Structure formats: C-alpha cells, structure tokens
Amino acid sequence: xxSPHADPSGSSRLxxxxxxxxxxxxxxxxxxxxxxxxxxxxxxxxxxxxNAPYPAPPPNAPYPAMxxxxxxxxxxxxxxxxxxxxxxxxxxxxxxxxxxxxxALRGVSVGFARGAFTAIMGPSGSGKSTLMHCLAGLDTVSExxxxxxxxxxxxxxxxxxxxxxxxxxGFVFQAFNLLPTLTAEQxxxxxxxxxxxxxxxxxxxxxxxxxxxxxxxxxRPSELSGxxxxxxxxxxxxxxxxxxxxxxxxxxxxxxxxxxxxxxxxRASVREMGQTIVMVTHDPVAAxxxxxxxxxxxGRTVSEILRPTPDTVLDRLKSLGG
Ligand SMILES: Nc1ncnc2c1ncn2[C@@H]1O[C@H](COP(=O)(O)OP(=O)(O)OP(=O)(O)O)[C@@H](O)[C@H]1O
Ligand SMILES: [Mg+2]
Numbered sequence: 001x002x003s004p005h006a007d008p009s010g011s012s013r014l015x016x017x018x019x020x021x022x023x024x025x026x027x028x029x030x031x032x033x034x035x036x037x038x039x040x041x042x043x044x045x046x047x048x049x050x051n052a053p054y055p056a057p058p059p060n061a062p063y064p065a066m067x068x069x070x071x072x073x074x075x076x077x078x079x080x081x082x083x084x085x086x087x088x089x090x091x092x093x094x095x096x097x098x099x100x101x102x103x104a105l106r107g108v109s110v111g112f113a114r115g116a117f118t119a120i121m122g123p124s125g126s127g128k129s130t131l132m133h134c135l136a137g138l139d140t141v142s143e144x145x146x147x148x149x150x151x152x153x154x155x156x157x158x159x160x161x162x163x164x165x166x167x168x169x170g171f172v173f174q175a176f177n178l179l180p181t182l183t184a185e186q187x188x189x190x191x192x193x194x195x196x197x198x199x200x201x202x203x204x205x206x207x208x209x210x211x212x213x214x215x216x217x218x219x220r221p222s223e224l225s226g227x228x229x230x231x232x233x234x235x236x237x238x239x240x241x242x243x244x245x246x247x248x249x250x251x252x253x254x255x256x257x258x259x260x261x262x263x264x265x266x267r268a269s270v271r272e273m274g275q276t277i278v279m280v281t282h283d284p285v286a287a288x289x290x291x292x293x294x295x296x297x298x299g300r301t302v303s304e305i306l307r308p309t310p311d312t313v314l315d316r317l318k319s320l321g322g
Contacts, residue, residue, distance in 0.1 A: 170237030227258025
C-alpha cells in the first residue's frame with residue numbers, strides 16, 4: 001500500500017490536460033450559469049449497482065444515479081431513498097499528539113452515491129488520501145463514523161476490516177502494484193483466488209472487453225505499457241465487483257493519452273456496470289470525467305460541483321486558492 005506521503009503529484013499537474021475529451025463534457029462549451037452546484041441531475045435515472053446484470057446498457061444510457069441532494073456534501077442528512085455506497089459522518093483524523101499533532105481531517109461529512117463516479121480534489125496536504133484511506137478501512141478515524149453500505153466500519157476489528165477490504169472494496173493506486181511474475185490475467189484473478197472465490201466467466205469477459213485487454217492477457221507487466229498496466233490494475237479491482245473502487249491518482253504515472261484511456265473506462269465501468277468509484281486527483285481534466293467533484297481544504301469539505309467540466313473545476317480550484 002502506498003503511504004499518503006508516497007504521492008508525488010503536485011499542483012503543477014493542473015496545467016497538463018489530457019487529450020481525450022470526456023464523454024460527459026457538455027457539447028458547445030460551458031453549461032448555463034448555476035447549473036453546477038447543488039442541483040440534482042436532470043435525468044437521475046438510476047443505474048443498477050455493482051451486481052447489475054450484464055451485458056451493459058446501450059452507450060447512450062442516461063446519466064447515472066446521483067441519488068442524493070447534496071446537503072452537507074451528501075453527508076448524514078442526505079435525502080432520497082438509496083443510501084450512499086460509502087459515507088463519512090463527522091470524521092476527524094489526527095496524526096501524532098501534542099505540539100506535533102497534525103489535523104488531517106476536521107469533521108468531514110460526505111456521502112458517495114452508488115453507481116456514481118466522484119472525484120476528490122484539493123491542495124496537497126488537504127486530506128484527500130487520508131479521507132480515502134479512512135473511507136476504505138485502510139486507516140482508522142480519530143472521531144466520527146464511516147459507513148460502507150449498511151456496515152459501520154468504525155468499530156471493526158483488524159480482521160473484520162481485512163475481510164471487508166477483501167470482499168467489498170477495490171483499490172487502484174498511482175503505482176500499479178502488479179506482481180511482475182504473473183501474467184495480466186493471473187494478476188486480475190489473484191485477489192478473487194486469494195479470497196477463495198472464482199470470477200464469473202461472463203463477468204470476467206465483460207470486464208476484459210471494457211478495459212480492452214483481450215489481446216494482452218498472457219503478457220507480464222514488464223511487457224505492458226504503463227497505461228495497460230493500470231488497466232490491468234483497474235480490471236483486477238472491477239472483476240471482484242466491489243461495492244466501491246477507491247482510486248488515488250490513478251493517472252498520476254501515465255502520459256495524457258494513457259491517462260485518458262484509463263479515465264474513459266473508469267467512466268465506462270460506472271456507466272455500463274453500475275460501479276461506484278471515488279477517485280482522488282489533482283487534474284481538472286481527470287476530475288471532469290467524474291459525475292461530481294468534492295473539494296477539500298485544510299481537512300474540510302469546502303465545495304462541490306456536479307457535472308464538472310475542466311473549466312468549472314479549474315475555476316473552482318482558483319477560487320478556493322488551490
Ligand atoms: N501517517 C501520517 N503521519 C503524520 N502526518 C500525516 C500522515 N499521513 C498524512 N499526514 C498529514 O496529514 C495531512 C493530510 O495528508 P494527505 O496525505 O491526506 O493529503 P493529500 O491531500 O492526499 O495530499 P497530496 O495531494 O500531497 O497527496 C498532511 O499535512 C500530511 O502531512
Ligand atoms: Mg494524497
């Protein structure tokens with residue numbers, strides 16, 4: 001696992017756009033003023049959650065579920081019938097003690113809708129990785145609660161958390177974390193096999209097609225490009241059909257084209273498979289692939305945008321001093 005400090009991305013990445021245009025970028029420029037904030041999507045038809053039947057719906061499927069009215073950033077007071085896939089309620093995280101204490105999170109309440117792609121942005125040190133690690137059960141909170149589906153993970157034992165991460169959570173990190181001696185296919189199947197589960201054949205095939213790895217399955221990581229390796233890492237996360245995939249700077253080590261590819265199929269996994277994704281990124285273009293962007297500053301949620309575009313994200317970052 002990467003430590004929160006192992007993330008070398010800096011705000012300089014803000015100026016390096018990806019080439020590919022995200023499929024949800026509005027045609028013809030900026031959306032109307034006021035269309036971004038706190039407004040439910042016009043077509044909130046619900047995508048099925050991660051266990052949806054496949055094959056996928058047609059490519060012109062409606063905008064995915066945003067099953068919550070953002071209120072306290074989709075936190076505890078959220079409306080609507082469906083509970084979020086994962087949520088933080090008043091989460092604080094303090095590293096160290098006394099004079100050396102670092103308040104990485106200060107009372108964060110935020111929910112992440114099922115079947116939606118959410119980006120978390122904010123300046124370096126604002127608490128993005130810490131929040132993601134707390135949401136994923138990789139780190140404990142100092143105060144508050146984290147709910148993953150119907151489970152309150154806050155009081156879970158290490159063993160329970162290990163099982164939860166194994167069975168219900170997927171990870172994609174900046175470093176691809178593939179085992180070099182295994183083929184792409186073996187890497188993709190490994191977590192399920194370690195868990196004593198077997199990938200459903202039809203689902204495995206579907207994932208492989210979505211990530212476009214059919215002709216690379218027998219290659220080892222060293223025989224794959226960076227983008228292909230990250231696609232293997234994404235397929236490895238997707239194939240287990242986790243409740244949530246957490247991605248921390250998944251495009252941080254990729255060039256713009258490979259980054260666009262990875263982002264494109266992360267989006268496709270949300271649209272076509274109903275996957276829930278929470279992604280930390282510094283890049284406004286990467287964030288614009290998401291359905292929603294949540295902004296952190298100094299360990300607090302300070303803003304959010306629905307249906308982001310690179311321009312609206314960049315403007316918001318500037319206005320937040322990020
Ligand atoms: N294990 C730790 N021990 C002490 N302080 C930590 C630890 N992990 C994170 N921090 C501190 O908590 C704050 C938030 O860190 P975090 O890694 O969550 O930020 P970030 O928003 O992900 O930053 P970046 O964009 O640089 O990755 C920072 O001040 C960081 O130095
Ligand atoms: Mg980080």
